[in-house]
Amino acid sequence: MPWALAVAALSNLAYPIYRHYDFSYSPDTRSYLRMATGRFDSVSTTRRYRVVVPAAAAVVAAPLTHVYGRIWHQRPNGWWPLRFSFYLINCLLLGAAGACWFNAARWSGASARAAALAMLAVLTSRWAAYGAGLPLTDSLYALVFGLSYYAFRRGHSAGWAVAVALMLGPLAKESFVFLLPWLLWYGRRALPFSRQLPALAMGLGALYAVHWAIDTRTGAPVTESVANALSHLENIRYSLHRAANPKGIGELVSIFGLYTFILPVALWRGQKVPVPAERWFASLGRAEMLLMALVAIHMLLSGDLGRMGYFAAPVFCTALALIFTHWRQLVGPTAGA
Numbered sequence: 462m463p464w465a466l467a468v469a470a471l472s473n474l475a476y477p478i479y480r481h482y483d484f485s486y487s488p489d490t491r492s493y494l495r496m497a498t499g500r501f502d503s504v505s506t507t508r509r510y511r512v513v514v515p516a517a518a519a520v521v522a523a524p525l526t527h528v529y530g531r532i533w534h535q536r537p538n539g540w541w542p543l544r545f546s547f548y549l550i551n552c553l554l555l556g557a558a559g560a561c562w563f564n565a566a567r568w569s570g571a572s573a574r575a576a577a578l579a580m581l582a583v584l585t586s587r588w589a590a591y592g593a594g595l596p597l598t599d600s601l602y603a604l605v606f607g608l609s610y611y612a613f614r615r616g617h618s619a620g621w622a623v624a625v626a627l628m629l630g631p632l633a634k635e636s637f638v639f640l641l642p643w644l645l646w647y648g649r650r651a652l653p654f655s656r657q658l659p660a661l662a663m664g665l666g667a668l669y670a671v672h673w674a675i676d677t678r679t680g681a682p683v684t685e686s687v688a689n690a691l692s693h694l695e696n697i698r699y700s701l702h703r704a705a706n707p708k709g710i711g712e713l714v715s716i717f718g719l720y721t722f723i724l725p726v727a728l729w730r731g732q733k734v735p736v737p738a739e740r741w742f743a744s745l746g747r748a749e750m751l752l753m754a755l756v757a758i759h760m761l762l763s764g765d766l767g768r769m770g771y772f773a774a775p776v777f778c779t780a781l782a783l784i785f786t787h788w789r790q791l792v793g794p795t796a797g798a
Contacts, residue, residue, distance in 0.1 A: 463580060467559030470584050471552045471593045478594030479548040493596040497522070497543055502679045509679075510671050513632050514550055514598040521546035547596040554600035555593050559584055561607030561622075562778035568614040569744045571782035579782035582720050588771040602633040603772060609640065610775035613647040613748055620652035627660040631668040636762065639755050647748050696764040704766060716770040717777055727784045730791045742783060749776045 484490055492504045497515040522543045529542040559580050566576040583589070592599040605626045612622035626644055630637035645657055652660075675681070703709040714721050753776060759769040784791070 462560075463563035463577065464556050464560035466577065467563075467580060467584060468552050468556035470581055471556055471559075471589065474585065474590045475548060475552060475592075475594030478590050479544060482595060487595065490596045493547070493598060494540060494543060497547075497596070501675050506681070506685055507635075508598075509675055509681075510668070511598045511601075511632065511634065512671055512675075513629070514547070514554070514601050515596075517550045518543060518546040518596070521549060544596060548594055551593045551595075551597065551600040554604050555584075555589060558600065558603040558607035558774070561604070561611040562775050565607070565611045565614040565775055566779040566782035568611075569779045569783065570786070571779065572786045575785035575788075576778075576782040578785050579778045582781060583717060583774050583778045585720075586717055586771060586774075588716065588768055591768075592771070598633065599768065599771075601629065602637075603774065605630045605633050605637065606640070606772050607775055609644045609648065610752065610779075612644075612651040614779075616650045618651070620656065623648040623652040623657060624660040627657060628664040628667070631664040632671065636759050639758050643748075643751055643755060694762070697761045700761045700764050700766060703764070704760075709766060712767045713770060716767050716773075720781060723784060724780060727791060742780065744783075745776070745780065749779075752776055 482490075488505075489508060492508045493511075493515050495501075496504055496509070496512065497519040499519075501509055522545075525542040525546060529545065562583065563576045563580045566579060567573065571579070588599075591597065592603065608622040608626040612619040612626070615622070623644065626648075630640065630644070641661075645654065645661075648657065676685075704713065753773055756770060756773045759772060760766050763769045
């Protein structure tokens, strides 16, 4: 079962992050911890409305608080039960995203073994370890991306994935507005427009309710969210400058680590084998290119190139799985020389 395999891998990789991370370096994690305790007044507008994961962590932490200190005597209760709850929730959510990548790769023509290996390779990224081990909400948005791409690949019988993505997307991240047109168009084979709209209405209604409740509680003006969204445009110049220097290039390569180099090497080697590499990637096309462009928009607006770039995982996993499926053809000419 790909989900269980992904969760097992993540729980191992992310545990040292959960256990030893220095929270003084991450205002995001401190904000989400405060949100889980019901404190929103000191939280940035950018993160204030991403309530799903903090709320789930708070629910899980409630019973854990009574037993956590008895199990781990050296750790005072404090934030530890809540941090552990985030760790559990994020491992489960990111594991579900990994299962979506696996199944999308299978429906793209990859073998089961290759899809599993590619999924595990993508989950070794440091951004997966951070997303699972820290009090963050990226895991939910990664799941939305995974569901969207899986629904496109599966087509019929995947309408539920489109509906879940449309309901969770608005609450997962504000930049879902950029993914939405892609999902509506490429998800139409799995779920017709007429059935997409009710799910989207539920997601937007939930987002409105969250905004109203939090703004009423904190006294924040409605225009604050709009002004905050527009302020992200200022990050574009910074992101372009960062991506153009050696440090930024290193950050981009480190998203998927050394696995990044497998793609260009496979394309190069593919020109020397009887079946050209282009045939292996024939199932990848405009939809993948547009999805990668949407990830690039996220990166430019955020300024956090590596963290946002990890949302390209569904496409990268599928491409990697296709290479692993045909690896014998890649090494064949060399082996027989």
